[in-house]
Amino acid sequence: MNVLIVEDERSLSHEMEIYLTRQNYNCDVAFNGKSAAEKIHLNNYDFVLLDLGLPDMDGLDLLREARKKGSEATFIILTARGEVEDKITGLDLGADDYIPKPFSLAELQSRMQAILRRKHGLKTNIMSIQDFEIDIQNRTVICKGNSINLTKKEFDLLHYLALHKNRVLTRMQLTEHIWGDVLEDDYESNYIDVHVKNLRKKLSAQAPIEWFETVRGVGYRVNA
Numbered sequence: 001m002n003v004l005i006v007e008d009e010r011s012l013s014h015e016m017e018i019y020l021t022r023q024n025y026n027c028d029v030a031f032n033g034k035s036a037a038e039k040i041h042l043n044n045y046d047f048v049l050l051d052l053g054l055p056d057m058d059g060l061d062l063l064r065e066a067r068k069k070g071s072e073a074t075f076i077i078l079t080a081r082g083e084v085e086d087k088i089t090g091l092d093l094g095a096d097d098y099i100p101k102p103f104s105l106a107e108l109q110s111r112m113q114a115i116l117r118r119k120h121g122l123k124t125n126i127m128s129i130q131d132f133e134i135d136i137q138n139r140t141v142i143c144k145g146n147s148i149n150l151t152k153k154e155f156d157l158l159h160y161l162a163l164h165k166n167r168v169l170t171r172m173q174l175t176e177h178i179w180g181d182v183l184e185d186d187y188e189s190n191y192i193d194v195h196v197k198n199l200r201k202k203l204s205a206q207a208p209i210e211w212f213e214t215v216r217g218v219g220y221r222v223n224a
Helices: 010-022 033-042 059-068 084-092 105-119 152-163 171-179 191-204
Strands: 002-006 026-030 047-051 074-079 097-100 126-129 132-135 140-143 146-148 212-215 219-222
Touching (some): 002 010, 010 026, 132 152, 152 171, 152 219, 171 191, 171 219
Parallel strands (some): 047 074
Antiparallel strands (some): 126 132, 140 146
16 A cells, blocks of 8 residues: 655654654655655555645645646545644535544554455455455464465455455556655556465465456456
């Protein structure tokens, strides 16, 4: 999952980056609105953690512009400003949540997970695909009582495909969301294919995986 931290207080942004990176998120940081707007335009983020009190613009204006340009990122507003009007305006502009400062980093991650579950219609952190159970929080995959030893990238691939079940994801989309950036001219390499091959081998050793489909010339899809 890709996260953009838009926060001009550098010590806080650094703490957030370290914490979320340890929780297996890919993090970018912007210290002002202009830099954030450029990054949102160039990259596909799953989450944008947005401070309202930016040095060069109001964070609400950045949110308004991002939504106008079609950004589908989940925006969580983080601010010391507690006015009800700001909360209402932010939510009306398309923010998904609003957390006042100071806040707990563990609470922030918990809210991110809750939003992710809600957006994808999940009631718990467990996703089931036939004989397989994917535990999002603990990052484990269980099949018929057996734990499957996946690498970080293999788990991220399976998790992301499962979240977007029944939808074809291209190799470029998977590369952006698993590695954090498109690998420029090299994005059509076999990085994704190699990881998918290894992932399939581990899964199929436990149970049939007809649901894991290759869409020739495009990418992959989990049918569920």
